[in-house]
Amino acid sequence: MENNFTEIAKAAKQASLEIADLAAKIKNEALNNIANAFEAHKQEIFEANKVDLELAQTLVDEGKITKSTFNRLKLDENKMRDMIQGVRDIAALENPVGKTLLARELDEGLTLYKVSCPIGVLGIIFEARPDVISQISALAIKSSNAVILKGGKESKNTNTKIMEIINSALEKTGGFPKNVVQQVFSHDDVAQMLKCDEYINLIIPRGGNNLVKYIKENTNIPVLGHASGICHIFVDESADIDVASSVVVDAKTQYPSACNAVETLLIHKNFPKADELLASLQLSEIKLVSDPDRWDMEYGDKILSYKFVESVDEAIDHINSYGSGHTDSIITTNAHNAEKFMNKVDSAGVYFNASTRFADGFRYGFGAEVGISTNKTHARGPVGLEGLTIYKYKLIGSGHIVDDYVKGKKHFHHKDLI
């Protein structure tokens, strides 16, 4: 007998085939209906959230969850406004599917098109933030993917209410297929999702390092995301002290718990203003630590590891050894060293005289961010809607057969049309 999760996954697969070529107009109408429904029913969402918060407060008091988890769980007017605006913004973006990426005449009357299309079924596993449902559902709809969401149990009431509103808005959207957005609840569902490579094409974890690591180690479905963000700044011999100081302070203190915050500062041993730099960081309330056991620490706080290095090469080696391939920056006035650093550091983002905190989909101008990937395949760095698409090849002929080419009766001429 089939269990419940398999049924949900099959329904998602079917939905993914139906939404694959749905008109952009219907998708955008669906998104605007969702935004309007959030607007109309926001009191209900706040009430559901209140139930979760009361329960969570008990857990905070008992020391079972942290205050910061509690804060992420909380939906206030500001977060609600951002959530609603986020859906409208996604509706306003260009349709990421159906784009012609290549058009090539292989021979007279035989034309190849590479066209962007959805991936299929996304599995989303996220922790306390209930606004993730709204964001990821909107991104999935816009990119014509079906999605199965598994949220944290702390936000179950809020998630259920948001999902109810989304699905009721989708039902009211003429021509919109069923089961595009589904939710599961149990820990057992997660285990099944990770095994369900028959129906699920991509897993996106949204949460802490441990969650992401667990998922990456326990599935052979592709996973889009990053486990850790151990970002570096290398201050070269020739760096401008003001640039070095202001970039490091920004990268460490502007939002210390972000994955793109700097964790380790590497300083060229001949940088003449090293003392001044370290003093300025301490003035900005950054705690400095120089401990070789901490080269792979992600503090998430105003703490910074630092190390003196012999050369740009040692800095590059250090980053490639201890970094997480997220974002690393060089501060220098030497363009040759900057070029070397950017070419040799094997990270999603390699920066020159800029703060690591710029690693973000909105800042890159992608409109909406699916997440930040440290993968080496499919999508790397801040991932926009494009990361939720793949492509298919359409070949249009008039009875063309391969035998004619093998026998030399016909020849490919491979003429690009765009």
Next chain:
Amino acid sequence: MENNFTEIAKAAKQASLEIADLAAKIKNEALNNIANAFEAHKQEIFEANKVDLELAQTLVDEGKITKSTFNRLKLDENKMRDMIQGVRDIAALENPVGKTLLARELDEGLTLYKVSCPIGVLGIIFEARPDVISQISALAIKSSNAVILKGGKESKNTNTKIMEIINSALEKTGGFPKNVVQQVFSHDDVAQMLKCDEYINLIIPRGGNNLVKYIKENTNIPVLGHASGICHIFVDESADIDVASSVVVDAKTQYPSACNAVETLLIHKNFPKADELLASLQLSEIKLVSDPDRWDMEYGDKILSYKFVESVDEAIDHINSYGSGHTDSIITTNAHNAEKFMNKVDSAGVYFNASTRFADGFRYGFGAEVGISTNKTHARGPVGLEGLTIYKYKLIGSGHIVDDYVKGKKHFHHKDLI
């Protein structure tokens, strides 16, 4: 204590960092050196191959390997010429890394570049064909990836000789890093490769369905390839009989064991010339089978499943249920049905009045083929050199910090430069 495979994988990782930004000139020189060395030492390769063939002949006699495995193992003058030319052709291709894919001014003096770069370390697991070493090594070098190859034990002597020649040619290439191309031999090495997600970024299996299935099920490293090729042709109500007959004959008989050969023929129940079509297929020595237990059969032979369907929708559903997402074609004169078929069939290749046999990197004009992928992420369909690359983001500023944008002192203007 570290075992041998981990040492090899670490060396590959180090090599991948060194080859990442190697000048195209050196890479091409290395490739031409390899081609010249094959030319100069081909007798040695034939001799090594002879040893493998003698051993293999015994296995054929004992019924332990098939005659077709024996044939794939055999390197003759023709295959050798193709192998050498293949390396020269790859040298002549455009450098796939270092391409600027996006250049965007985020704000005054703050510019983002998305630049293609290598993936890192490739793990290749292949069966009897020793020419795979040459092809994959050349593709890896051209795309600046390091590679670890594990061939079948039947071709061990040939593989070892080819590898010796490759590495000796690489050693003679000034500035070319060590350990870019390495080989492992044992079954245990395969098990370790599949677990080695710390150092290996992409696995490419080249072999039969069972090998690929085994690999996909036993690793959480991304795998590029396809387990099976269950391709379909749907002959619509309005199809031209001559087009239908010649395309199906080509797709089934031109090379029956290819993954892009057709396995199931779907015929619209109202197609008036169905009998004529089936008769013409039988005339071409195609054995026709209509058995619902065989809708997922990959015959690899001149055998074809067939089924009558009620509509284009039933054909689409059948393909999405039983197909392998490889390549499927509609034969019709109805453009509306063709469009529907190409949009709704969830396969890497969706064709209109053309043989499924066109699904091939060379025919698409990609120059060289890494393999054909039925994945839904990274690369789909025939994969060229581009499939061995990913990208990194370079951000160049002059001391830019995020705080200025968060506080509204500065604003992004996101101006595309290319």
